[in-house]
Amino acid sequence: MLSIKNLQARIEEKEILRGIDLEVKPGEVHAIMGPNGSGKSTLASVLAGREDYEVTGGEVAFQGNDLLEMDADVRAREGVFLAFQYPVEIPGVSTTNFMKTALNQIREHQGEKALDAVSFLKRMKEKMKLVEIDQSLLSRSLNEGFSGGEKKRNEIFQMAMLEPKLAILDETDSGLDIDALRIVANGVNTLKSADNATILVTHYQRLLEYIVPDFVHVLYNGKIVKSGTKELALELEEKGYDWIKEEADATA
Amino acid sequence: MEKIAGQTIVDSLTSQFESFEKSLNGQGKSAVHAIRKSAFETLSNHGFPGPKSEAYKFTNFTKAIEKNLDLDSSSPTFGLDAQLISASEIAGLNAHKIVFLNGIYSEEHSDEVEVQGIKVTSLAKALKADSKSLEGIFNTQANFEKDAFVAMNTAFAQHGVVIEVEANAVIEKPVVLYFIGDCTKSQLTYNIRNLVVAGKFSQFTVIEKFDTIGEHASLTNAVNEFSVAENAHVQYYKIENDSGKAYHISNTHASQAANSNFTANTYALNGAMVRNNLNIKLESEGCEAYMNGLYLLDGKTHVDNHTIVDHMKPNCYSNELYKGIMDGSSKGVFNGKIFVRQDAQQTNAFQSNKNILLSDKATVNTKPQLEIWADDVKCSHGCTTGQLDQEALFYLQSRGIQKDKARAILLTAFASDLLENVSNEAIKIYLGEIIAQRLEK
Numbered sequence: 001m002l003s004i005k006n007l008q009a010r011i012e013e014k015e016i017l018r019g020i021d022l023e024v025k026p027g028e029v030h031a032i033m034g035p036n037g038s039g040k041s042t043l044a045s046v047l048a049g050r051e052d053y054e055v056t057g058g059e060v061a062f063q064g065n066d067l068l069e070m071d072a073d074v075r076a077r078e079g080v081f082l083a084f085q086y087p088v089e090i091p092g093v094s095t096t097n098f099m100k101t102a103l104n105q106i107r108e109h110q111g112e113k114a115l116d117a118v119s120f121l122k123r124m125k126e127k128m129k130l131v132e133i134d135q136s137l138l139s140r141s142l143n144e145g146f147s148g149g150e151k152k153r154n155e156i157f158q159m160a161m162l163e164p165k166l167a168i169l170d171e172t173d174s175g176l177d178i179d180a181l182r183i184v185a186n187g188v189n190t191l192k193s194a195d196n197a198t199i200l201v202t203h204y205q206r207l208l209e210y211i212v213p214d215f216v217h218v219l220y221n222g223k224i225v226k227s228g229t230k231e232l233a234l235e236l237e238e239k240g241y242d243w244i245k246e247e248a249d250a251t252a
Numbered sequence: 253m254e255k256i257a258g259q260t261i262v263d264s265l266t267s268q269f270e271s272f273e274k275s276l277n278g279q280g281k282s283a284v285h286a287i288r289k290s291a292f293e294t295l296s297n298h299g300f301p302g303p304k305s306e307a308y309k310f311t312n313f314t315k316a317i318e319k320n321l322d323l324d325s326s327s328p329t330f331g332l333d334a335q336l337i338s339a340s341e342i343a344g345l346n347a348h349k350i351v352f353l354n355g356i357y358s359e360e361h362s363d364e365v366e367v368q369g370i371k372v373t374s375l376a377k378a379l380k381a382d383s384k385s386l387e388g389i390f391n392t393q394a395n396f397e398k399d400a401f402v403a404m405n406t407a408f409a410q411h412g413v414v415i416e417v418e419a420n421a422v423i424e425k426p427v428v429l430y431f432i433g434d435c436t437k438s439q440l441t442y443n444i445r446n447l448v449v450a451g452k453f454s455q456f457t458v459i460e461k462f463d464t465i466g467e468h469a470s471l472t473n474a475v476n477e478f479s480v481a482e483n484a485h486v487q488y489y490k491i492e493n494d495s496g497k498a499y500h501i502s503n504t505h506a507s508q509a510a511n512s513n514f515t516a517n518t519y520a521l522n523g524a525m526v527r528n529n530l531n532i533k534l535e536s537e538g539c540e541a542y543m544n545g546l547y548l549l550d551g552k553t554h555v556d557n558h559t560i561v562d563h564m565k566p567n568c569y570s571n572e573l574y575k576g577i578m579d580g581s582s583k584g585v586f587n588g589k590i591f592v593r594q595d596a597q598q599t600n601a602f603q604s605n606k607n608i609l610l611s612d613k614a615t616v617n618t619k620p621q622l623e624i625w626a627d628d629v630k631c632s633h634g635c636t637t638g639q640l641d642q643e644a645l646f647y648l649q650s651r652g653i654q655k656d657k658a659r660a661i662l663l664t665a666f667a668s669d670l671l672e673n674v675s676n677e678a679i680k681i682y683l684g685e686i687i688a689q690r691l692e693k
Contacts, residue, residue, distance in 0.1 A: 048650050051642075076652035088647040092665025101661070102651040109652070141665075158651060 001026050001197050002047075002067075002166055007058035008222075009046045016042045018222035019058065024166070027194040031208055031233060032201045034219035035241040040201045041085055043219070044170040047199075048082035049075045062166065076102075077109035079165030083155040083172050090142040095154060096124070098142055099161050106162060127160040131187045149180035156187040163191070168199045173207035185210030205237035220248050256299025258314040258400070264323040266296060269407060284379060284386055291396040291406035300400045308527075310585040310617045311556040313401070316499055316525050320469045321439060328438045330354045332465060337361060340432050340463040342491075345678040347428040347459065348372065350413055354433055355442025355472070357411050369421025370456070375412040375445055389414065389447045393477035393505035399529065402503045405475040409445035412474075415458065419451035419481070426457035426487075426676065431474075435466030435495060444474040450484040450512075457487040457676065464494040469524070471499045478506035478514065482536075485513045489679060490528070493521040493686070496551055503529045510536035517674065518545040520555040521686060530559040534568040534596075545574035546670045546683075548690055549582035549614070556585035563596040563626075572603040575670055577663055577691075578614035586618040590633065594625040603633040608640060608666055660692035 002024040009017040016039045024030055034040050046053050047060065049072030060067040067075060090098075104114040115123065128135065131153045143151050152172050159167055169188070173181055188211050192198060200211060208216070208230060216233045218226040220241070225248040226232065236244070256262065269292050273280060300317075301308035308314070317323075330353040337351065350372065351361035357374040365372040378386055396403035417423060433440050450456055464470045472494075480486050486506075494500055500523050506514050520526050532541045547555045561570045576584040590601045607616045620633040640662055648658035667687055674680040 050646055071655065072646060072649040073652055073654050073658070076650055082650050084647065084650075088641075088644045090641075090644050090647070090662070090665065092668040093661055098648070098651070098653075098661070101657070102648075102653050105654065105657070106652040162651065 001063060003061040005059050007043075007046070007060060008056045009042060009053045010056055011042070011053050015056075016053075016222050017046065020222070020224055022217065022224065024197045024199065026197055028215065029192070029198045029200065029211060029213045031213035031216045032199060032219055033203065033216060033233060033236060035245070036203070038219040039222040040203075040219050041170055044082060044168045044199070044201050047168055048072060048080060073105075076162075077106050081159050081162060081164030081167045083152075083159060083167065083169040085170040085172075085174070087143050087151040087155055089144045089146075091144050093142045094140060095138040095142050095158075099124070099158060103161060123161065127157055130160055130190055131157045132183050133157050148175045149177065152176060152180065152184055153187075156184050160187060160191055165196050166199070167191070167196065168201065170201045171203060172200075173202055173204060181207065182210060205233045208233045218244050220244055256297075257302030257305075258300025258318065260318055261314065261323060262296050262299055265292075265404065265407075268323070272408065283384065284390055287391050288407045291403045294397055295400055295403040295407060298400065307558065310583075311525065311527050311554065313499070313501060313525060313527055317471060320497075320499065320524070321441065321471050323441055323471075325439055327354060327442065328434060328440055330356075330434045331437065332432065332434045336465060337430075337432055340430055340461065342428070342461065342678055342682045344681065345426075345428060345459075345676070347426040350427065350429045352411060352429065352431045352444065354440055355411055355431065355444060365427065367423065367425070369418045369454070370423050370427075371416045372427060373414045375414055375447070376410050378414050379410065386414070386447070389449055389477070389479070390445075391477075393479060393507055394475050394503055399503055401473050401501045402475055405443045405445055405473050405503070409443035409475065411442070412445035412447070415446070415448045417450045417454040417456045417484075420453045421451065422455040423457075426459050428459040428461065431460065431462045431472070433464035433470050433472070433494075433498070435464050435468040435470045435497065437466070437468070439468045440464070440470040442472060444472065446474070446476045448476065448478045448486070450478070450480050450486045452481045453483045454481070455485040457489070459489040459491070459679065461491045462494055462500060464498045466495060467497065469497045469499065470494070472501070474500075474502040476502070476504040478504070480506060480508045480512045480514050482509045483511045484509075487515045487517070487675070489517045489676070491519045491521070491679075491683070492523060492526055494523040494526075496522060496524055496553065498523040499525050501527045503531070505531045507533040507535050508539040508541065511538035513540045515542040516544070518543075518557065519683060520545075520547040520549070520557070521690075523553055523555070526553070526555040528557045530557070531562070532560070532570070533562045533564060534570065535564050537565045537567045539568040541568070541570040542673075543570070543572040543574070544670055544673050546667055547574075547576040547578075547584055548667070548687060549576065549584060550579040550690070552581055554583045554585075556587075558587045560589045560591065561601065563590070563592040563599045563601060565595060566597045566599070568596065569600045570602070573670065573673075574605045575667060576607040576616060577610065577667065578607065578616060579610040581611070581613035583614070584616040586616070586635070587621065588619075588633070589621040589623065590631060592624040592626050592629050592631065597626045597628045599626060599629040599631065601629070601631040605635040606666070607635075607637040608663065609637065610640060656692060660688065663691045664688060
């Protein structure tokens with residue numbers, strides 16, 4: 001589904017990704033972990049098409065197509081979804097209207113008819129239940145005045161509405177209390193299928209107790225320095241990142 | 253003689269004023285004409301605002317007229333067909349319609365307003381019939397000594413409306429004034445003077461809409477005088493959507509008596525240069541004044557909104573919100589003055605001006621001015637100018653929304669609180685559509 005080869009990217013003059021290789025197949029959950037500043041969020045942003053970053057080398061294929069050639073909105077319509085670390089507040093735009101526009105643009109792109117009002121509402125209701133989010137919240141301006149937990153639940157709600165093929169969750173767990181974390185994790189787990197894939201970008205192992213990854217990768221200095229299974233996450237939780245850094249620095 | 257700015261304009265106006273006087277016959281001795289004479293004298297002595305004029309600092313209207321208009325040319329005849337006239341109208345607006353073609357009242361296209369409690373007369377008719385009836389209405393709010401364009405208007409304006417709303421009258425249907433200019437064959441200059449008197453406890457809405465069509469330059473000089481009596485509620489809309497060659501200046505003066513409520517909604521959508529002076533005097537206690545403005549500019553359009561709210565007495569409230577979206581090499585100017593006199597304790601006055609610049613060449617000059625002489629007041633002002641929020645744009649795009657559509661969503665949202673303020677549904681829809689069309693390009 002997603003094939004990243006030797007991906008390098010920088011922001012302004014600063015090299016952040018220095019050659020990432022990653023293969024993600026349908027049905028898989030990958031966790032990307034790493035210390036602060038290792039490039040985790042940059043990787044998520046580059047995949048979603050944020051223009052602040054300049055890709056300086058490597059390639060990314062998504063379902064056989066060159067992802068890097070696509071604008072952010074085309075990527076989304078092709079099935080890439082980024083749950084933001086810091087969801088943006090947009091005054092004057094309600095989540096409901098926003099989702100209607102987004103969903104219908106995606107459907108149009110995929111050759112489907114726009115949803116009628118009844119079907120749209122039905123879908124809204126169903127997905128709202130999944131992330132335990134209230135209608136009144138969705139009628140309000142997008143994320144404006146939402147609590148941290150509400151913002152993150154809204155991200156998962158949007159993901160549920162849009163049904164992406166590849167979901168990238170950028171530190172969706174950080175700052176969440178245990179209830180909100182459970183709700184978010186439950187949402188992600190319910191949406192998981194044999195046809196879609198998930199990349200969890202996280203600093204902590206805690207999320208991985210609720211969403212069990214098939215693979216765990218450790219990012220350090222813009223490279224994946226270690227890959228393993230969920231046991232690797234437990235090891236990191238126990239020992240911290242220093243031993244990884246030492247190992248990586250020694251081989252560098 | 254002292255050198256004045258705009259001498260060439262004054263020169264051509266002088267010969268026009270002379271021939272105007274000759275054409276007057278019986279009206280030459282009227283009180284109105286005495287005012288006209290004195291206004292013209294003021295104008296010829298002091299001229300137009302020069303480059304050093306503080307009030308016209310960012311908008312050299314005088315130079316713009318000198319450069320782009322030939323005031324000696326005679327006014328063209330209106331040649332647009334009925335279809336173009338109705339195209340300027342606001343769809344679905346249920347209102348009493350008054351139409352001015354090239355600045356001249358058109359009986360043919362206007363409704364006869366026969367509703368209990370309101371009297372709508374064409375100014376030209378009122379002047380002919382009995383100019384005494386205009387005493388205490390004409391030239392009571394606007395001061396021609398303070399603004400040269402008011403002086404020019406006072407000297408020359410023969411068209412406009414006189415609207416008198418009786419005490420306690422609640423007028424359901426708004427009065428809409430359509431000003432349609434035909435600049436397809438030659439230049440056009442006209443003055444418009446509207447006089448509105450709202451009686452005690454009356455309630456009423458007036459809408460002005462300005463359109464010019466054609467490639468030639470035009471100059472519109474409008475003056476509105478509103479007198480809002482005790483407990484009256486008056487809403488005033490101004491929608492200006494001229495051609496890119498239109499020079500438009502307006503002076504709107506309103507005075508409010510106790511517990512009255514006045515709202516001015518000003519929308520500047522196109523033109524070469526637009527200057528709106530809005531002056532509201534809160535002359536008694538318990539007044540509320542709302543000033544809302546939206547300017548949506550592109551190309552080389554230059555729009556300057558100058559507002560003054562004068563809190564003269566205690567316990568009044570004013571609220572001002574102006575927003576601008578500027579693209580191309582357009583230029584926006586906002587100058588908002590809140591004046592709180594010593595007597596005006598317990599004043600609540602709020603002002604906000606927000607701008608978005610969509611291109612590197614677009615500019616805005618914004619200047620809030622607070623002059624407060626009372627010591628127990630709540631006043632605030634704020635202005636922001638920025639670009640479109642790139643993070644928000646990316647957020648919408650990351651959900652599959654095309655960039656141009658995402659941009660339109662964000663700009664519409666930015667302007668949305670000004671649309672929410674519009675209580676007339678037809679106007680709200682009309683403006684919403686224009687904004688959506690403009691922004692989704």
